[in-house]
Amino acid sequence: MLSNMSEASIPTIKIIDAKNYVGQTVKIGVWLRQKRGSGKIAFLQLRDGTAFFQGVVVKANVSPEVFETAKELKQETSMYVTGEIHADDRSSFGYEMAVQDIQVIGESHDYPITPKEHGTEFLFDERHLYLRHLKPFATLRIRNTLIAATYEFFNNEGFIKLDAPLLTGSAPEGTTDLFETDYFDHQAYLSQTGQLYAEAGAMAFGKVFTFGPAFRAEKSKTRRHLTEFWMIEPEMAFMHQDESLELQERYVAFLIEKVLERNDQELDILKRDKELLRSYTKLPFPRVSYDDAIKLLQDNDFDVKWGVDFGSPEETFLANHFSKPVFITNFPKAIKAFYMKRDPKRDDIVISADLLAPEGYGEIIGGSERDTDYDYLKSRIEEQGLSMDDYGWYLDLRKYGSVPHSGFGLGLERMVTFVTGEDHIREAIPFPRMTHRLRP
Numbered sequence: 001m002l003s004n005m006s007e008a009s010i011p012t013i014k015i016i017d018a019k020n021y022v023g024q025t026v027k028i029g030v031w032l033r034q035k036r037g038s039g040k041i042a043f044l045q046l047r048d049g050t051a052f053f054q055g056v057v058v059k060a061n062v063s064p065e066v067f068e069t070a071k072e073l074k075q076e077t078s079m080y081v082t083g084e085i086h087a088d089d090r091s092s093f094g095y096e097m098a099v100q101d102i103q104v105i106g107e108s109h110d111y112p113i114t115p116k117e118h119g120t121e122f123l124f125d126e127r128h129l130y131l132r133h134l135k136p137f138a139t140l141r142i143r144n145t146l147i148a149a150t151y152e153f154f155n156n157e158g159f160i161k162l163d164a165p166l167l168t169g170s171a172p173e174g175t176t177d178l179f180e181t182d183y184f185d186h187q188a189y190l191s192q193t194g195q196l197y198a199e200a201g202a203m204a205f206g207k208v209f210t211f212g213p214a215f216r217a218e219k220s221k222t223r224r225h226l227t228e229f230w231m232i233e234p235e236m237a238f239m240h241q242d243e244s245l246e247l248q249e250r251y252v253a254f255l256i257e258k259v260l261e262r263n264d265q266e267l268d269i270l271k272r273d274k275e276l277l278r279s280y281t282k283l284p285f286p287r288v289s290y291d292d293a294i295k296l297l298q299d300n301d302f303d304v305k306w307g308v309d310f311g312s313p314e315e316t317f318l319a320n321h322f323s324k325p326v327f328i329t330n331f332p333k334a335i336k337a338f339y340m341k342r343d344p345k346r347d348d349i350v351i352s353a354d355l356l357a358p359e360g361y362g363e364i365i366g367g368s369e370r371d372t373d374y375d376y377l378k379s380r381i382e383e384q385g386l387s388m389d390d391y392g393w394y395l396d397l398r399k400y401g402s403v404p405h406s407g408f409g410l411g412l413e414r415m416v417t418f419v420t421g422e423d424h425i426r427e428a429i430p431f432p433r434m435t436h437r438l439r440p
Helices: 015-021 064-072 120-125 134-156 195-205 241-262 264-269 274-279 290-299 312-322 374-383 388-396 412-420
Strands: 025-037 041-047 052-058 078-087 095-106 180-183 186-190 207-215 228-237 287-289 326-329 346-350 352-357 362-369 405-411
Touching (some): 015 052, 015 095, 025 095, 052 064, 134 207, 195 228, 195 405, 241 274, 241 326, 241 405, 241 412, 287 290, 312 352, 362 412, 374 388
Parallel strands (some): 287 326
Antiparallel strands (some): 025 041, 025 078
16 A cells, blocks of 8 residues: 655656666556456556556555456556556566556546457557557657657768658659649649759758658559658768768668667567677678679579669568678669769669668668769650659759769668568558558
């Protein structure tokens, strides 16, 4: 039972801070995940958004009313629990509460996601509730670390955050996989990328990055694709491709290091191999030309010819061959975007690179040096049937003091799946949008 301490003197804390209050009586606002017990003791599995731990209610140590309340609690009921924090070597969290009092806040009845096994489609139909469970909790907290670390990294590197528009009048990547919308008396599209606007920003501020949602109307149903996802797209003036690749690998290593530093609990929940992750922070990453990658694939019985883009099997083999992230450089011009710089020695390839992650996660970064030749870019835009009215402003960047510049895009959800070890990209975003899913 509660001691003579007044309620006002009892600190209200978060579960994650329990280690700082061992032997002290505290109060925590929680939800009930599950419970079990006997006639004399109840074990409450509790969560509060920061962590999960156990509350133990012993009948002999609490009032009859408190014990009866504990027995009647339903899954996902919200409450305040008050009790003493104890070390608990049996749990991965390391601490638990000897509960002395329970104050129910919001009752819960017939919660649909019971402790039994559920199918994936059911869980994502109930995604608004499924967010409360262990796996989404761990994955999305790691996502949050990657977002925070992204700002930290680019701020430290002297970048300016530039916000690119989400409504555009053109297709930056020159594809037809666009979501169209009426924009007053014009046709507009949901943006595929902020890159072209980032190039304008780089000419103003030197180094910028955009970070926002991107939309692709691809009818793809693979485990790597979403129709709405988030992209981090840095753009750097006075920077050639080699310098950009060095920045990219430092950025990826920094992200992984921050997750290892800040998300130990979450990695344990997901059973992610931390030593394997740590091995991916050792720089530099291998760099393999597209030509050599084709030869390596052919030598290992892949039926591929020069000029094709790589699919999932090829990307998986190449990254696993090196057992760490690997840059594939200098792709054929015909399969890359119009703005990529031509190789000065070969007109059939562009100065570009994709960073492939091992373990089957494939491309997590795509980037290139940008071409600065006005006439060449104009001809490429015309070749691809794009409107000069839509791209005139972009060509202006080559007329008024153009400089060598490079950039890249990292797909946040691809990075989340790689770092967490998740099997499907839908786990890496709070509310996934796919060809068959628009709700909740």
